[in-house]
Amino acid sequence: MSLLEVRNLSIDYLREDGTALHAVEEVCFTLEEGRSLGLVGESGCGKTTVILGILRLLPAQGRIVSGEVLFKGTDLFSLSEAEMRKHRWKHLSIIFQGSMNALNPVRRVGDQIADAIKLHENANDGRQVEVRVHQLLDLVGISPQRSRHYPHQYSGGMRQRAMIAMALACSPDILIADEPTTALDVMIQAQILDLLQKLQKELALSIILVTHDLGVVAEMCNDVLVMYGGRTAEYAGVDTIFNEAQHPYTRRLLQAFPDIANPSSKLASIPGYPPPLDALPRGCRFEPRCHRKRAICAEQIPILEAVQPGHYVACPFREDN
Amino acid sequence: MTMQQLREIGRAFIRRPAGIVGLIMLLVVVLVAIAAPWLAPYHPKDKIDVSPGDLLTPPDSEHLLGRDDAGRDVLSQLIYGARVSLTVGFVASFMSMVIGTTIGLVAGYRGGRIDSLSMRLVDFLLVIPDLPLMLVIISMWGRGLWKIILVIGLLGWTVTARLVRSQVLSIKERCYILRARVIGASHYRIAARHILPQVIPLVIAEAVLAVSGAIIAESSLSFLGLGDPTLVSWGMMLNFAFERAISRRAWWFLLPPGFAIVWVSVGLILIGSTLEEIVNPSLKTHHLFDSRRMMARIAGRVPKEPAPDHTALVETERAE
């Protein structure tokens, strides 16, 4: 039994006039214990919506249209809100991007971490909780005395690390990181990634890393799911993606990244823009920008097929090597 | 403000029932005020066939709202009272709007010392309790319609100034202003051509709300005995009613003027709030008076404006 199995997840956003925007369609993936998954795509492709959907944290306009999320066999969507709350943080926790306001500015950092502990473990002993909070801060490289401080007294990188500490408070099975380094400068980015890698090893953590940065994925993830326009484009192991990608979008994405082995080669950007949710193409989402498109691409949505065990591509005209 | 903008606002307004209701409420009062001489059955000051039995009589066929303690027809007084309230409301509000817009524009555009000074002045006026101040000024200065209008108008510009200033500050940063500066347009030209038109719609929404505030201020002053003695206003009717009719439970004299004030105020508030929502939908706060003053005061302190609601504490639902 997999740790997490997402089957055919589809999510809509309802607009004021009642019409539905299809933000995510038929996304599937599996996460095994101790492994990490990179969820990759441009802004607006639906990656954040997927993880909010998994945790049932969608905003008021969000609707889960179909799908199942099996955590150790239990479908999270079949639980009541009260039962779901028990799973949150204890089994699946999350860190958000840009953590400027992800921490409550008028409460002390230590208290906010302690909250999580008190909520899920039956910890009534204040002293014990405090000890644990200090341990957690230490784990992420923050001096325990700073637990009495307020978020504005932390630097951006420290805040992110505090969020990581908080996310680990209940020793979750899965840590979801939504663009954890995007709002930080390059040096700090490296620090955070190192930290995540270290924690992953030490705590045998399973991580879902949402990012648009392929470099990060290459370093940290075992599997990669590439999304475009709310749908899966390609899903495979990290080596496969980097060396044997077949979906046109994936290949263009890889080309758009600087290659250290070839520093003087031109960066190829993908012309055009991702499709707006209220004007999704009838057929393949990538068709307007695709360099391998045929007439049929604009009519039919491509099916996700297994080209090899563990390698799925959603394109009938994929690029074989 | 271009015709295009006006038409857009008009169209948006028509789609909102709250605004329409308010408009109808206001128009009723305006029409009554205009048509007063033809509408009122008697002249408000006429004491008709006054004998002791005719004082404070309840409604009957000849006097639809009965008579007051001096034998005068209440309905006629009510109708003529509309004129006073509306006059004070609109003129005082117009005054506040002009003063507030000018100060806000200058303060926001010039910045620096003029700005700080103006805002200190605004802070200062916001702290002084307004009704006591008005009471003191009118009782020292003397009663009269224009004095009341002046006092209310001269004290009511602070909120408009703050609002205009913050709008100007955000507009100032935009590209086309810089372009105009580069071209060599004078400050005056920039302010008048580029900034002012953007600010006017917001000011008008504010002004409508201010009218209701002015009407209530006038009625409070009149109720406390400082209204214009030569005129009949709703507040003054309530003053007489309270002094002389309350023990006799003359509800026909006591209630109609008050209800009239509420009617016109609520109508104006509906219009004003709707307009405000249209011209500045990012203003999530409901800018009704007290709140407006207070939000103006704390605007400097509360760090963020309400962001669009992307998170609500609602259970995630499954679509059927």
Add this chain to the structure above:
Amino acid sequence: MQQSNYLIRKVLFGLVTLAVVVGFNFALFRILPGDPVKAIARSPRLTQEMREKLRVEFGLDKPVFLDLERLKTGDVIGAFDTQFTAYINALLHGNLGISFRSRRAVSEILAERVWRTVVLVAAGETLSLVLGITLGLVAAWRRGTRADMGILLYALFSWGLPTFFLGIILLILAQGLLPVGGMVTPGLKPEDGWVYWTDVGKHLILPTLTMAIIYTSSYILIMRSSVMGVLSEDYILTAKAKGMSTFRILRSEALKNAMLPMVTIAALNLAYTVGGAIQVETVFSWPGVGRLMYEAVMTRDYPVLQGTFLLLAVAVIVANLTADILYSVLDPRVKAG
């Protein structure tokens, strides 16, 4: 460090405002047409002795601001021997003049009546705050539902309702059920102990209710928008992700943040509440300083009018300063500047 900077600025501003109010008060009564100071000298109600006393105390025979004659002769100190300095001097000694009507010292009259207004305003404000915070929270949480609409409608309606008229309505409705005038039933004295105080309490109900109905609406609106703003912040999503229930989130994360502006608002509201108190005290004959002001207007008792205005203005300024200090204590962000 930044916090003390902030406080110093606020205190300075408060003092300057105070000074301006005092100056304004002085100017108002000396400069407006129908110079009431001259009227004092001619007021038949005062005895010759009192008139003389007033003339001396307020320097009515001296120049208003600055004695230019003396200044020219080089007598700088003497140049300040004017009505204005006499006024400031009198103020510093707690002398606010003599009432035209009752011939008692204004400060004495104020001291006697002020606590009654304080009780009324405190009761009204407390009730308004409690109701406003609760209903505002409910409205924001249940945004868009009928509860929200209803609450907003109430807020809108009570804004268009003049305070004194609401008082009149309640007075008519409650006639026979609750005492409708005065502070206490004639005949009862404080010495009567518990009976006296419950009687006062009964008399306090209608005035307090009037004020609460009017002022709750502004608190509701502010609280509602404040909570709405807070609920859209990222840390609320974090809290929900942590597994907190809605109730807990409202209580521990949202409430404190949303209530921060309320502190300032309650103080700023005082400027309005004072105006409302004047109206309520007049309608219900509550013998506080609000009603005193009304009576002074009616009887053209200018010293009392002046003194009461000064008292009210000072009270509001001080309240605002207190609120500023409180706010800086409560919001850790301000501490860092």
